[in-house]
Amino acid sequence: MEAVVIGLVLGGLYALLAQSFVLTFITTRTLNFAVGEFVALGAFAAIAVSSWSWLPTPGKVAVGFLAAAVVGALVYRFLVLPFTTQGEHDVRWLLSTVAVSFVMLNLITNVEGPSPQRSDTARISGTVDILGAGVGKQQLVLAGLAVVISLLLIVVTQRTSVGLMMRAVSQDPDTASLMGVSPRAVGAASYFVAMGLAGLAGVLYAATVGASPVMGETLLVASIAVAIVGGLGSLWGPLLGGALYGVLSQVASYQWGAIWGETAGLLLVIVVLVAKPEGLLGRRMEVKL
Amino acid sequence: MKIWSSPSRSAIKLAALATTASLVLAACGGGSDDEASGKADADGIITVKLGVVGPKTGPASLYYEYMAQDFEAFSDDFEEQYGVKFDVVSEDDQASPEETARAVSKLINEEGVHAILGPPLSGNALQVADTVQRSGVPWLLAGPNADEIINYETQPNWAFQTNFTNQQIMSILGERLWADDAKVGIVFSGDGFGQSNLDQLKLWAEANGHELTVEETIQPGAADANAIVKRLEDAGVESVFMGITQGADTATVTRSMEQAGYAPATVMTTGTILTNYKDVAEPSQWENIQIVDPRNFLEGGDKWVLDQVQEATGDAPAIPTNNISTYAMLDIYAQAVKEVGDASDKEAVRQAIEDIKTVHIGPDLTIESPFSADDHKLYTDDPATWFTYGFDEDFNLVNLGTAAECLESGC
Numbered sequence: 001m002e003a004v005v006i007g008l009v010l011g012g013l014y015a016l017l018a019q020s021f022v023l024t025f026i027t028t029r030t031l032n033f034a035v036g037e038f039v040a041l042g043a044f045a046a047i048a049v050s051s052w053s054w055l056p057t058p059g060k061v062a063v064g065f066l067a068a069a070v071v072g073a074l075v076y077r078f079l080v081l082p083f084t085t086q087g088e089h090d091v092r093w094l095l096s097t098v099a100v101s102f103v104m105l106n107l108i109t110n111v112e113g114p115s116p117q118r119s120d121t122a123r124i125s126g127t128v129d130i131l132g133a134g135v136g137k138q139q140l141v142l143a144g145l146a147v148v149i150s151l152l153l154i155v156v157t158q159r160t161s162v163g164l165m166m167r168a169v170s171q172d173p174d175t176a177s178l179m180g181v182s183p184r185a186v187g188a189a190s191y192f193v194a195m196g197l198a199g200l201a202g203v204l205y206a207a208t209v210g211a212s213p214v215m216g217e218t219l220l221v222a223s224i225a226v227a228i229v230g231g232l233g234s235l236w237g238p239l240l241g242g243a244l245y246g247v248l249s250q251v252a253s254y255q256w257g258a259i260w261g262e263t264a265g266l267l268l269v270i271v272v273l274v275a276k277p278e279g280l281l282g283r284r285m286e287v288k289l
Numbered sequence: 290m291k292i293w294s295s296p297s298r299s300a301i302k303l304a305a306l307a308t309t310a311s312l313v314l315a316a317c318g319g320g321s322d323d324e325a326s327g328k329a330d331a332d333g334i335i336t337v338k339l340g341v342v343g344p345k346t347g348p349a350s351l352y353y354e355y356m357a358q359d360f361e362a363f364s365d366d367f368e369e370q371y372g373v374k375f376d377v378v379s380e381d382d383q384a385s386p387e388e389t390a391r392a393v394s395k396l397i398n399e400e401g402v403h404a405i406l407g408p409p410l411s412g413n414a415l416q417v418a419d420t421v422q423r424s425g426v427p428w429l430l431a432g433p434n435a436d437e438i439i440n441y442e443t444q445p446n447w448a449f450q451t452n453f454t455n456q457q458i459m460s461i462l463g464e465r466l467w468a469d470d471a472k473v474g475i476v477f478s479g480d481g482f483g484q485s486n487l488d489q490l491k492l493w494a495e496a497n498g499h500e501l502t503v504e505e506t507i508q509p510g511a512a513d514a515n516a517i518v519k520r521l522e523d524a525g526v527e528s529v530f531m532g533i534t535q536g537a538d539t540a541t542v543t544r545s546m547e548q549a550g551y552a553p554a555t556v557m558t559t560g561t562i563l564t565n566y567k568d569v570a571e572p573s574q575w576e577n578i579q580i581v582d583p584r585n586f587l588e589g590g591d592k593w594v595l596d597q598v599q600e601a602t603g604d605a606p607a608i609p610t611n612n613i614s615t616y617a618m619l620d621i622y623a624q625a626v627k628e629v630g631d632a633s634d635k636e637a638v639r640q641a642i643e644d645i646k647t648v649h650i651g652p653d654l655t656i657e658s659p660f661s662a663d664d665h666k667l668y669t670d671d672p673a674t675w676f677t678y679g680f681d682e683d684f685n686l687v688n689l690g691t692a693a694e695c696l697e698s699g700c
Contacts, residue, residue: 002519003516003519006513006515006516010512010513013512106346109346109347109348109350113350114347114348114349114350114351115351115564115565115568116537116565116568116569117568118568118569125571127547127548134548134549134550135548136544136548139513208544209512209537209540209541209569210537210540210568210569212348212537213348214348214510215510217510218508218509218510218511218512219512222512250515250516253515253516253517254516254519254520257505257506257516257520258505258506258507258508258511258514258516258517259479259506261516262508
């Protein structure tokens with residue numbers, strides 16, 4: 001039971017980052033492989049304002065969100081959008097987002113140094129006992145936040161006019177454009193929110209492990225795996241994928257050692273890709289020729 | 290007792306350090322090849338072309354920074370003391386085996402360096418061990434701890450280690466860990482350093498009739514170590530050794546220990562905890578941790594080196610253990626070059642290193658005749674010469690006595 005509880009909590013962190021992938025994929029059919037660096041950017045932005053005593057903690061967390069969000073929107077406009085102009089088969093954005101990852105990593109390292117820095121913003125110390133498992137309160141907040149944000153995104157996409165525009169762009173950007181909806185604006189907004197979420201995760205995660213340029217890199221593989229398992233086309237997907245990946249990797253780690261944990265999670269990805277390539281909650285896209 | 294202040298966190302200071310370090314290395318390394326002939330000039334100064342390999346960029350760049358700090362702090366001292374000037378030719382190995390192989394090859398074949406300092410990471414050093422040995426260039430290993438890097442069956446051997454080795458630390462720690470027939474577990478990082486720790490601990494255990502109860506690996510940057518801790522706890526492990534390269538990963542383990550309420554009687558690790566640990570851990574997580582090291586960080590020559598680095602660079606020593614071992618190595622090499630009078634006579638310089646009488650660490654610490662043909666390690670595994678340290682609430686080191694004393698009466 002302990003492995004299950006810890007796995008679910010850890011899965012929450014991965015789910016929060018996986019939501020970044022899902023959001024951009026739904027609206028722009030692109031993935032930002034620099035998400036890990038946006039995690040670090042959010043964390044360091046929060047540290048940069050941590051000495052501003054007049055700004056309450058939620059404000060500092062918001063700075064972390066906004067810094068990553070604004071840079072995310074700019075990256076979409078100038079480094080993703082120009083490389084998606086030649087139709088669905090234009091995947092130059094793959095290279096440009098990987099390049100963004102390298103550039104951001106080096107910039108952050110040069111400015112902040114390679115060592116982890118302590119972050120007390122939104123730090124919650126202590127552990128709670130859940131079904132016999134000691135769980136860090138900080139981790140619990142991250143997991144809870146993943147659930148709340150996922151539900152919020154689902155409500156927004158299904159019940160609001162903004163969501164309607166997102167769904168329209170997702171299904172047919174050309175027709176949505178004819179109806180007065182700007183796919184570019186929707187894409188930029190998606191990147192704004194998605195990278196903001198990565199920054200938010202960075203602020204909260206840094207309170208546990210410290211902020212470092214590579215803090216997001218180690219989460220990247222698991223987050224992509226979670227997004228694929230749940231389905232890149234479903235906002236529910238990260239929650240299910242995170243739970244499955246987290247529990248499976250923890251149970252494997254408990255049973256056979258830590259080295260098998262990540263391996264088990266990645267084996268799950270392979271199984272899902274073989275059995276249901278669109279992900280467990282993704283919908284198969286059929287194209288009429 | 291505080292021995293050196295916490296590193297500055299401001300971006301400006303870091304940028305200033307990076308710039309200063311670059312300028313120092315550029316100044317040292319930017320000299321013309323003509324100047325670095327390895328022979329004495331008109332003023333009697335011997336300029337040595339010293340190849341320096343390490344991760345200048347990337348997440349492990351602290352392992353390059355400590356060398357840059359030492360050059361910044363001590364280059365003038367060595368020139369004044371021995372008449373030897375270091376013309377540094379630095380190569381970035383990006384902490385990867387492939388880049389290390391490229392960097393070492395370039396230094397040997399294209400730059401024609403007189404000696405090579407680095408790489409600092411055991412795994413990368415292992416990767417190029419044969420290459421350097423074949424090249425016949427004095428190999429100054431101030432960072433890596435893996436014993437496997439030096440193959441004494443190949444003579445004459447060109448590599449020298451001024452850090453302690455993993456075999457040595459296991460000799461010191463073994464009896465402590467297995468005291469009262471305790472069950473022992475190891476958590477080691479998934480790299481050359483961690484693997485060497487595991488191998489040497491197992492060898493010691495086997496040779497002394499013990500068994501390692503649990504072996505767990507932690508990947509760099511792991512998000513948690515709950516499963517690792519749970520497996521240690523379930524196996525009834527009472528003594529834990531952490532052979533982990535990065536202090537931040539050590540913090541992940543101790544955080545999970547606290548979270549699980551797991552408090553083994555003995556928790557030992559190495560000086561790597563002095564890097565990257567404090568800022569991401571809490572006092573309650575380090576209160577039971579002890580380290581052993583052959584250096585006295587709190588007084589004498591070892592402390593002097595650390596203080597000088599702090600004073601010269603304005604920042605804390607990047608990796609205190611390696612700052613000291615690099616100083617010792619540069620002292621050894623500079624003495625050898627001075628004695629031979631020609632750095633390009635590598636065979637003679639290698640022999641002079643092997644025959645060195647006195648190694649100086651700071652003004653008042655000396656180590657006598659440390660090397661022989663089949664022993665290129667600066668330190669020994671005599672517990673009476675090793676120190677055991679704990680930590681106070683502010684993570685300042687507390688000397689608990691020699692390793693021998695701690696074995697006898699507990700610490």
